[in-house]
Amino acid sequence: MTNPYVIQPATIVEKIREAEHIHTYRLQLVDEEVRRTFRFKAGQFNMVYVFGVGEVAISIVSDPDEPEFLNHTIRAVGRITKAIAALQSGDVLGIRGPFGQGWPLDEARGRNVVIVTGGLGCAPVVGAIEYIFTRREQYGSIKILHGVKTPHDLLYRERFDQWRRAPDTEVLLASGQPDKTWSYHIGVVTELFEEVAIDPMKSIVLMCGPEIMMRLGVPILMRRGIPETAIYLSLERHMECGIGLCGHCQMGPYFLCKDGPVMRYDRVAQWLGQTGV
Amino acid sequence: MTSGMRGVLPTADLQRLLDALSAKGYRIVGPIVRDGAVVWDTVRSVSDLPIGWRDQQEPGRYRLEQTGSHEVFGVVHGPQSLKPFVFAPREPLLQIERSKNGLASRPTLPQSEKVAVIGARACDLAGLATQDQIFLNGAYRDPYYAARREGLFLVAVNCTRALNTCFCASMETGPCAKHGFDLALSELDDQLLIEAGSEAGCDLLSNLCLSRGSEQLSAEATTRVDACAQSQVRRLDHSRLPQALYDAHEHPRWDEVAGRCLACTNCTMVCPTCFCHTVEETPDLSYQHTTHARLWDSCFTQEHGYIHGKNIRPTIKDRYRMWLTHKLASWIDQFGASGCVGCGRCITWCPVGIDLTEELPALLSPGIQPSIVRQRVDGM
Numbered sequence: 001m002t003n004p005y006v007i008q009p010a011t012i013v014e015k016i017r018e019a020e021h022i023h024t025y026r027l028q029l030v031d032e033e034v035r036r037t038f039r040f041k042a043g044q045f046n047m048v049y050v051f052g053v054g055e056v057a058i059s060i061v062s063d064p065d066e067p068e069f070l071n072h073t074i075r076a077v078g079r080i081t082k083a084i085a086a087l088q089s090g091d092v093l094g095i096r097g098p099f100g101q102g103w104p105l106d107e108a109r110g111r112n113v114v115i116v117t118g119g120l121g122c123a124p125v126v127g128a129i130e131y132i133f134t135r136r137e138q139y140g141s142i143k144i145l146h147g148v149k150t151p152h153d154l155l156y157r158e159r160f161d162q163w164r165r166a167p168d169t170e171v172l173l174a175s176g177q178p179d180k181t182w183s184y185h186i187g188v189v190t191e192l193f194e195e196v197a198i199d200p201m202k203s204i205v206l207m208c209g210p211e212i213m214m215r216l217g218v219p220i221l222m223r224r225g226i227p228e229t230a231i232y233l234s235l236e237r238h239m240e241c242g243i244g245l246c247g248h249c250q251m252g253p254y255f256l257c258k259d260g261p262v263m264r265y266d267r268v269a270q271w272l273g274q275t276g277v
Numbered sequence: 278m279t280s281g282m283r284g285v286l287p288t289a290d291l292q293r294l295l296d297a298l299s300a301k302g303y304r305i306v307g308p309i310v311r312d313g314a315v316v317w318d319t320v321r322s323v324s325d326l327p328i329g330w331r332d333q334q335e336p337g338r339y340r341l342e343q344t345g346s347h348e349v350f351g352v353v354h355g356p357q358s359l360k361p362f363v364f365a366p367r368e369p370l371l372q373i374e375r376s377k378n379g380l381a382s383r384p385t386l387p388q389s390e391k392v393a394v395i396g397a398r399a400c401d402l403a404g405l406a407t408q409d410q411i412f413l414n415g416a417y418r419d420p421y422y423a424a425r426r427e428g429l430f431l432v433a434v435n436c437t438r439a440l441n442t443c444f445c446a447s448m449e450t451g452p453c454a455k456h457g458f459d460l461a462l463s464e465l466d467d468q469l470l471i472e473a474g475s476e477a478g479c480d481l482l483s484n485l486c487l488s489r490g491s492e493q494l495s496a497e498a499t500t501r502v503d504a505c506a507q508s509q510v511r512r513l514d515h516s517r518l519p520q521a522l523y524d525a526h527e528h529p530r531w532d533e534v535a536g537r538c539l540a541c542t543n544c545t546m547v548c549p550t551c552f553c554h555t556v557e558e559t560p561d562l563s564y565q566h567t568t569h570a571r572l573w574d575s576c577f578t579q580e581h582g583y584i585h586g587k588n589i590r591p592t593i594k595d596r597y598r599m600w601l602t603h604k605l606a607s608w609i610d611q612f613g614a615s616g617c618v619g620c621g622r623c624i625t626w627c628p629v630g631i632d633l634t635e636e637l638p639a640l641l642s643p644g645i646q647p648s649i650v651r652q653r654v655d656g657m
Contacts, residue, residue, distance in 0.1 A: 051560075
């Protein structure tokens with residue numbers, strides 16, 4: 001019987017600074033056999049463990065086609081993520097995963113893909129974008145709409161620039177508190193909907209960010225004619241076990257660690273925005 | 278046929294059953310009186326059992342009393358269900374040590390142990406079946422739970438007396454044990470009617486060489502169980518669940534119950550089905566070894582709904598609503614059956630006597646406007 005709680009050591013191969021208190025950790029599993037067989041889907045997450053401190057659920061941001069390296073972008077905000085921030089290249093973390101349902105990239109095939117993210121919410125979608133770009137001919141147009149509070153919060157700046165230069169791809173950025181260097185939209189990400197042409201019946205929307213962004217953004221998209229069954233959200237709750245047993249990550253009838261984190265909007269519409277759910 | 282085999286044992290000979298279980302290598306666990314309550318503990322002799330004791334349970338009240346009778350299973354149930362036998366309150370999952378690879382984790386699966394539990398009630402068997410579904414039948418099978426579950430031999434006792442807090446009849450989980458047991462006993466004055474419910478139960482029963490018992494005795498057992506069901510004063514109408522409770526999300530009754538709830542977590546600790554747990558890391562002083570353990574958690578704690586800098590369920594109202602809605606509604610969506618088995622423990626062990634059989638109908642009836650509630654409170 002496989003034990004879903006066993007933690008595998010993984011070396012930090014590289015620690016890349018993304019923004020204040022945010023780093024991307026490039027990890028390599030120590031055990032060769034485990035490394036060779038580890039496969040994940042874009043949008044899935046790992047439980048990342050620090051010796052003597054504990055585990056935290058972090059989405060995998062790297063390309064599913066390169067599973068020998070696992071990238072995790074982590075903001076030092078809580079007890080465990082602060083302990084992760086204290087580690088350097090060469091140090092060892094623990095990994096347990098991958099868990100959860102990823103983005104519906106098969107379903108998105110042949111359709112236009114609209115990606116809407118806010119803040120650190122762009123991380124769980126990066127793997128999906130990379131996946132699409134390596135199979136570019138299989139997908140229609142790509143529109144990436146990303147909002148940040150301040151320009152300092154903008155992660156993956158080079159990648160956004162790189163994606164912007166790709167054919168049939170639009171990248172729109174918004175900042176609510178811009179500085180003089182900001183040459184993009186001023187305001188919130190949902191205002192960017194006005195600036196893009198979306199063919200509602202040919203598009204699929206992938207959204208990740210603060211719940212308020214999704215709650216306010218989805219109705220605007222639906223008014224544009226996008227069916228609620230074509231909108232996917234990556235949702236966040238506290239996850240301790242990753243396998244639907246500890247009870248913390250419930251949202252209505254779902255365990256977001258195993259039923260999510262990616263959920264089709266119509267399945268969660270009833271719960272999104274309800275207080276205390 | 279593995280079930281349906283029956284026999285009659287004079288109550289005075291109950292030790293023979295215990296001895297037969299011991300001979301099969303089981304440690305016997307039964308109800309014993311300790312600190313004014315009945316708890317599960319190792320039983321060596323029939324005299325360890327709570328002979329002549331009865332429990333009285335009311336909302337927020339639990340008392341044991343001596344009746345002077347020879348009744349062995351007069352106590353219906355204590356605060357503990359069967360849950361602790363399989364889902365341990367604190368379970369080390371891994372021992373992790375620093376190594377040349379950085380860290381090495383070793384699973385700490387429990388030693389397999391044969392445990393025979395004598396005195397399990399139908400509601401407890403239903404609770405165990407619910408736990409099995411969570412820990413064994415999902416996408417991930419929990420090996421720690423599985424190891425504990427494997428060694429269990431369950432001797433159920435059919436209830437012939439309902440507590441004031443019982444409502445298993447309306448939940449269709451009792452008072453008669455229908456499945457999930459190895460043996461089921463009906464205590465009829467000075468006789469025990471024993472029924473086998475599994476191959477292991479049949480095997481044990483045939484070793485006891487009992488008389489088959491009359492049809493009249495079986496009929497008497499059925500009559501007493503039926504009377505027990507009839508006598509239950511509480512019931513829970515679950516016909517409109519889950520949707521009716523989802524629809525009641527903004528009902529003013531939640532404020533009212535939150536005003537009484539202490540968020541003490543008692544209801545979740547005594548519940549046979551609650552499975553929430555948290556993970557605790559305990560490094561030793563050298564910081565070379567650490568124990569990665571899980572322990573029971575409760576949705577009534579502040580931390581349960583915490584997510585990096587935010588609490589999803591900051592108020593007691595949010596948390597009581599989470600608990601009741603999960604137990605009676607979303608559980609049905611998740612597992613196809615209610616998360617409540619009608620044992621009534623949450624009613625008894627709530628320090629302020631909050632009663633879900635009272636809360637549910639109130640929540641499903643048209644709500645009084647919050648302003649009216651406020652006026653009433655102000656006018657008091």
